[in-house]
Amino acid sequence: MNIIDTHCHLDVADFELDRNDVLEHCRALGITKIIVPAIESATWSGLLTLCDEEKGLYPALGLHPVFINQHHDDDIQKLEHLLETVTPIAIGEIGLDFYLKELDQQQQLKLFEAQLNIAKAHNLPVILHVRKAHDQVLQLLKKIKVKGGFCHAFNGSLQQAQQYIALGFKLGFGGTLTYKNSTKIHRLAKELPLESIVLETDAPDMVVESHRGERNSPEYILESLSALATLRNEEVDVIAAQTTKNANDVMNFSAYE
Ligand SMILES: [Zn+2]
Numbered sequence: 554m555n556i557i558d559t560h561c562h563l564d565v566a567d568f569e570l571d572r573n574d575v576l577e578h579c580r581a582l583g584i585t586k587i588i589v590p591a592i593e594s595a596t597w598s599g600l601l602t603l604c605d606e607e608k609g610l611y612p613a614l615g616l617h618p619v620f621i622n623q624h625h626d627d628d629i630q631k632l633e634h635l636l637e638t639v640t641p642i643a644i645g646e647i648g649l650d651f652y653l654k655e656l657d658q659q660q661q662l663k664l665f666e667a668q669l670n671i672a673k674a675h676n677l678p679v680i681l682h683v684r685k686a687h688d689q690v691l692q693l694l695k696k697i698k699v700k701g702g703f704c705h706a707f708n709g710s711l712q713q714a715q716q717y718i719a720l721g722f723k724l725g726f727g728g729t730l731t732y733k734n735s736t737k738i739h740r741l742a743k744e745l746p747l748e749s750i751v752l753e754t755d756a757p758d759m760v761v762e763s764h765r766g767e768r769n770s771p772e773y774i775l776e777s778l779s780a781l782a783t784l785r786n787e788e789v790d791v792i793a794a795q796t797t798k799n800a801n802d803v804m805n806f807s808a809y810e
Contacts, residue, residue: 554583645680
């Protein structure tokens with residue numbers, strides 16, 4: 554098996570004590586590649602070092618919308634400067650979170666637009682975090698034509714999914730596939746073309762059903778894979794091969810090998 558975790562925060566402190574064991578176990582399970590999206594500028598260098606040292610880890614660089622109050626005025630400049638010498642796999646995670654009412658929407662829009670422009674200038678795909686803001690994000694993506702990417706933890710409508718697909722995006726699904734009550738996610742995962750789906754864990758968050766209350770781990774991506782296979786009434790191998798191909802179609806992993 555050859556599986557890609559398209560979204561995993563392996564650089565955070567939750568993995569401090571056993572990161573090597575987790576990675577070793579992932580490799581044994583056939584999880585060959587893990588994309589590690591950034592959250593804030595303070596952690597960029599640690600994230601880059603980790604991805605440099607460990608085979609199969611690919612960094613994305615960006616400013617996460619949920620942490621809008623932690624970002625600094627010169628972070629965009631810092632990102633542009635860093636990109637003069639470093640080529641990440643993508644710009645991420647970036648986007649809009651209009652679900653959390655306490656986060657300033659205008660500030661988020663400004664930061665997101667700036668990062669889309671950076672992605673476009675560097676011809677890089679993007680990794681999107683979007684909650685209650687798909688129409689706003691789609692509108693911006695139509696204006697600023699980036700090289701596609703992933704819409705992580707997708708929870709929009711089928712119509713919105715189709716618009717992302719038309720713009721070169723794949724939709725990310727993870728632990729929620731394993732939840733009995735996630736009827737909307739199940740429907741999306743069943744009805745979307747398999748060519749548009751990628752797997753992710755979002756570890757340490759969004760843990761699978763069987764590990765509820767615990768730290769999520771990229772190792773558990775196999776449970777989401779098997780849940781997706783069951784939902785679509787397909788062989789696990791078929792789903793694994795296609796979702797891996799989908800991730801490869803958007804991300805230029807070979808540039809790092
Ligand atoms: Zn994330």
